[in-house]
Amino acid sequence: xxxxxxxxxxxxxxxxxxxxxxxxxxxxxxxxxxxxxxxxxxxxxxxxxxxxxxxxxxxxxxxxxxxxxxxxxxxxxxxxxxxxxxxxxxxxxxxxxxxxxxxxxxxxxxxxxxxxxxxxxxxxxxxxxxxxxxxxxxxxxxxxxxxxxxxxxxxxxxxxxxxxxxxxxxxxxxxxxxxxxxxxxxxxxxxxxxxxxxxxxxxxxxxxxxxxxxxxxxxxxxxxxxxxxxx
Ligand SMILES: Nc1ncnc2c1ncn2[C@@H]1O[C@H](COP(=O)(O)OP(=O)(O)OP(=O)(O)O)[C@@H](O)[C@H]1O
Numbered sequence: 001x002x003x004x005x006x007x008x009x010x011x012x013x014x015x016x017x018x019x020x021x022x023x024x025x026x027x028x029x030x031x032x033x034x035x036x037x038x039x040x041x042x043x044x045x046x047x048x049x050x051x052x053x054x055x056x057x058x059x060x061x062x063x064x065x066x067x068x069x070x071x072x073x074x075x076x077x078x079x080x081x082x083x084x085x086x087x088x089x090x091x092x093x094x095x096x097x098x099x100x101x102x103x104x105x106x107x108x109x110x111x112x113x114x115x116x117x118x119x120x121x122x123x124x125x126x127x128x129x130x131x132x133x134x135x136x137x138x139x140x141x142x143x144x145x146x147x148x149x150x151x152x153x154x155x156x157x158x159x160x161x162x163x164x165x166x167x168x169x170x171x172x173x174x175x176x177x178x179x180x181x182x183x184x185x186x187x188x189x190x191x192x193x194x195x196x197x198x199x200x201x202x203x204x205x206x207x208x209x210x211x212x213x214x215x216x217x218x219x220x221x222x223x224x225x226x227x228x229x230x231x
Pocket of ligand 1: 034
């Protein structure tokens with residue numbers, strides 16, 4: 001369980017995260033929604049320790065992690081697939097995957113077979129440079145690399161942005177298999193409503209740095225969509 005309490009974050013005079021509270025766990029898929037610029041990516045970066053929080057607590061499996069360095073938070077079981085994927089363009093697909101072995105919980109010397117089972121294209125293109133892959137292939141690589149870490153919680157920042165529909169469907173299926181087969185909990189930042197409704201169990205909506213609504217996904221009303229999500 002990833003638990004966040006009273007997180008406040010500022011960029012200079014701008015108060016970007018305001019008393020943010022949320023819990024992700026229990027093998028559930030939690031979707032954080034909201035318009036551009038409301039603070040979703042800032043929250044993910046703060047959970048990882050890539051940005052400092054000025055106040056608040058972050059716990060993973062009952063232990064405080066907000067005082068830890070990013071690599072130690074990853075070592076406790078948080079994996080992050082950032083917007084833009086951040087794969088290494090000059091390394092091969094296999095090298096990109098192997099980079100994550102160093103941060104894996106409990107060690108292990110090989111890339112888990114399951115990564116290739118989820119994303120067969122990564123086996124087919126194992127020796128190709130990451131930079132030569134299409135956007136959809138790079139997204140599969142970025143998610144595969146996060147799975148090498150064998151995380152407790154997976155953070156995904158708009159994984160379907162700019163991706164063709166058949167890969168969006170594959171990513172949705174993989175997320176749901178990870179939940180049902182491995183009890184993995186997922187914090188998904190997503191603006192595409194049909195995808196969010198199809199894969200997520202719970203939602204929270206952020207507006208100007210605050211969580212303004214949350215609940216079970218089937219309770220996301222048209223009124224909330226119109227007020228906080230429609231552009
Ligand atoms: N490095 C920075 N310096 C100053 N302000 C920043 C910085 N990064 C983000 N911001 C501001 O913080 C606010 C939240 O941005 P953030 O990227 O977290 O929003 P978001 O909800 O993830 O939006 P998007 O969907 O566009 O990624 C915005 O007003 C943004 O302009």
